[in-house]
Amino acid sequence: MQDELVLALEDLAQGQQHLAETRMRQLLARAPDFAPGMEVLAMALAAQGQRTEARELFMRAAELQPESSGAWMNLGNVCLEAGDHAAAEAAFVRASALGAEDVAWLLGYGLSLLGLAQFGEANRILQAALIKEPDAADVRLAYAQSLAEMERFEELSQCLRGMNADALDPGQRQAFAWLLAQAGDDLAAQDVYRQILREAPEAMESRVQFSLLLERLNRVDEADNILKGIAATSASAVTAMHALAAARILRRQQQSDAAITCLATGLQRQLEPAMRAQLGFELARNHDRLGQVDLAMQALSAAHTAAEAAFQQRSSGHQLPGVLDWLQQRLRRAAAATWQQERVDGLPEDPAFLVGFPRSGTTLLERMLDAHSQLDVLDERPALEVAIEQLRAADGWPGDDLDKGLCELAPSSILALRRRYWNEVQRHLQPQGRLVDKYPLTMTRLPYVARLFPKADWILLLRHPCDCVLSCYMQAFGSNGGAKAFATLESTARTYVAIMEWWHEQRAYSPARVHTLRYEDLVGDVSGELARLMGFLSLSVEQQQFAFDNLAASRSRRINTPSYSQVVQPLNAGAVGRWRSYRAHFNEEILAMLAPWVTRYGYTLD
Template identity: 25%
Template sequence: MSTTTTEPAGTVATALAHARRLLGVDPRLAAEQAGAILEAVPRHAEATLILATALRLAGDLPQALRTLDPLSRAFLQSPPVQLEHGWSLAAAGQTQGAVAAFRRAVAAEPDLAEAWRGLAEALELVGDEAGAQVARARQTVLQIKGGVRDPALMAAAGALVDGKPGEAEKALRALLDTRPDDPAALRMLAEAVARLGRQEEAETLLVRCLEIAPGFTAARQNLATVLYRLGRSEDALVQLERLLADEPRNPAHLNLKAAALARIGEYAQSIAIYEDVLARHPQQPKGWMSYGHALKTVGRAADCAAAYRKAVDQAPSLGEAWWSLANMKTWRFDEADLAAMEAQLARADLSDDDRLHLDYALGKAHEDAGRWARSFEHYARGAALRRAQLAYDPERNRRHVARSKAVLTADLFAERAGQGCPAPDPIFVLGLPRSGSTLVEQILASHSAVEGTMELPDIGAIAKRLGGAKSSREPSAYPEILADLDPDQLAALGQEFLDRTRVQRKTGRPLFIDKMPNNWAHVGLIALTLPNAKIIDARRHPMGCCFSGFKQHFARGQAFSYGLDDIGRYYADYVELMAHFDAVLPGRAHRVIYEEMVVDPEAQIRALLDYCGLPFEESCLNFHENDRAVRTASSEQVRRPIFKDAVEHWQNYESWLDPLKSALGPVLTCYPAAPEF
């Protein structure tokens, strides 16, 4: 970047140096100084850049952009001009424009770390997580290169840039053997193991890193993200508040805060944050999608659909946004939507994640139109893509059932009678996804004594901790360890569950629901640690339940559902273990058969309330009038009266479901009873 001037060079240089110093002290004075230079030397490029920067720092974004736009067009290859243009566009919410400007900056100067940082932040906002990850890694490489020039750190950062976290981990562990307190290496190792799926280990490394370097902002941001992924939203919020104290308008921090607040049921705050961020950064398709999720949960269906529409308009290839529309269940696509989704699927550069979500969305669209063959084709393709991404082993589940039956005997429960935490607060609604469990939850949450929460991860987290395995490849001590726990330990575990879930309780109602379906695998843990808790087994016809699960793309946690054989075996394992508990703890769990609820809801609701020790209330029959937040795929459906059309819906697909029938075996023919195991 150069400029022509008739002023004495020394005078201009001195004035420019003074203006640059003022930028960090008083941006308004810097703007005045730059303006004075421009009066003397019109169109002076560096003075114009300082003026634009000062205007941005002073908060006058419209004027900053009016100053920068012509400068940016004139100096497309100037790294400082494109960098400043990127920051101003980002601050003004023009995220796509910011991405382009930062890309121009790094193209002109590949070693400009600040431009890579800006690009990473902008790409995160537009939902390009893979691109943001690469940009962050490039930034790290350059920061190291500009600092200690450590070859080991450089090699590890290069491996992360190349998408090889395993290689990065090896190099970083070797470095930490000699320098165990190196914060840069600890943070980078945390990133590597997080990419490898070891979030708990990443947390430990980041905590250590921040003990050594409390002001390491990037590490704190990583820690907040890891804590959120681990389901520890309260802990994530603590870290986010520290980050936001320094950067109160940082959209990435605010988006994560909104997501964490939604996880703990603070929907009003979450929605308000999304609205504020989207007003300032409207070009943010994943932000609109997350906002839509929050709106869906509180029942604002029209606003939710509009938010999802905004996401697909901004990013037509964002498969998850199309699927989010389909997953409203009551939404119907038109022919233009189908053509748009098919056009995206035809792209060779589409990611597998976008592709599978589009397949699920098209499966639902063709299902609604009664085109069963085309619908199944898309569902099967989406499920196959998702199955290939997961390391699911059905034998692990089979072994867990066998081990549970061996250790959780009638004698064990008799010996532990009267132990555990006596609180009667929890009502566990469990079974399989798509079994009618959300309907049961909605009915119970319509009672004046019961609060609905969400699918809580806490029982599973406690079980995982008891097992002691750091990964699925390591042997677990669970469930056998349950037989070794003394009365104090059992009581402490029950109390821990109550303490962990207290954040989800927003009312003074004495009872609350945990609707995590996977808790059927932990009925023994629940019975031993919370002997007065209620356990409700929501069960649906195996063909209807399993096929409904197969054609549902779950956000997380249901890896068994992406193969007809897998989900059939999982259902059979579930029936077997629940039959065992029926035998060793008779009457402990109450079973609700979905088809019976549909035929005679009042009788089934009365029996359900009797089991819970609750008096009948008419509001439970009118559950669809309850405006509580519902955080499952059935959120729209349970806001309508009970409908019968889903009971036999699977029969439209029966000709493709032989693998499911074979996997279910006698569980199918004996339903609703259980076969002899």
């Protein structure tokens, strides 16, 4: 029997699955309980796509060899292929109890945990596999998937660096393209998708993913053409992701009624919470476009519920900070005058920081500034956060006591942090002019900026507090970027108050040169507001700044904000006062919280 096993394994190695199957069926006819023969037959069947019978054979082989870790490994892998992640996990746990601990076990177990949405534990297991075999493409892609699920996109980008699409099999190549898109490496992702579709034009999932990427890059016509390439015979297999892609394109084509119908089809499916949330937010956008306020709010409530469930999946088993805990990092007394001394260290001119509460219009202003020949905008990349993380990880750092920590910084430490910041900037951009660092909530890092960049300028953009709150509530910021803070209108209003209170308190303690303007004034008088802002930056207005929409539409990099579709359109005041249509959903508690800020910034609740 051993000779026949060896011959069958040689058949498999040579791609002769049918011959291996015949050999093993003949062997098992003589010895029906010969477990190794069952396993080789199961391998031959699985290679031919006959997974149901293969799984039954692997299960029987494991029952006959309950002390064989290899038998349970085989069962776990075939369950993975069948999409039964719970059964796969159980099999891999049995294998582990019998001593399995190699890379194959780590990979299989990690993939089963990914399928069960246990992302934190999957990440830990798959990282261990990658440490053991850093050159294994299947291991690296699985670990990368865990990073994507946890929205750790900077680490994801680093993980994918150096991978070669040509060295991957078709399934791996598809996963690679999607992960590149998730990491924001749009040009590379497009190249891989085009390669996939050249070789397999019928690849439906890749078409859907590619269309989502192109829509995200504001290339709506191309996205539509790619999606229409899905054969009519595949229509019955429309996935939730297909529904999402089609709905986004329809909305961009001013066909919100059709988009709503498409989304309803997708939402009828059994969905993971993250996908249900995405469909729900898209549904709300379309109801909003049609003026269907109550339906929009119903869709938003369901979307936020799903987003909360997705957040719980991602954070399961992890101790997380409170929603606004970072606001405890503050000065308690005025900074020393020495903080304002200019630093001559050969590094670029200190940046201008473009900030504001999210959804205040910073992306619109960013596009106008980026159109200037002497300015370069870093678009929502956490360069400053990287430097702050390095600072706070240093030995002896006194927690949230910024008075002590920042005051006691040695000149050498300040220089190292400034270099860390600029190195991070240059990972994304090679500034030729002065840098404008656009990251709205950098406003909550005022003391750090005052210490590290004493000659920085600040551009603070305000918007009617009620419009800010409504717009944040209506956006899908991602599970790590708003699932808690913006879960309800009430929590969003509390977040607004907490952040604006923090800003004004810290302004009293931190030296800062700030130019403040209001979104409503900007869209009402572009020439005047832009002239005043450019004067603040000691620059002249350039004519191309008024054609920002054309420049934004032609750029190859994505616009890293939920409002990416709006900044490729001509300027209009349509978003001003939108909250009034939703006033019935602003209860008295919300209005009472926001009223002082409405008055302070020159607005009304009329």
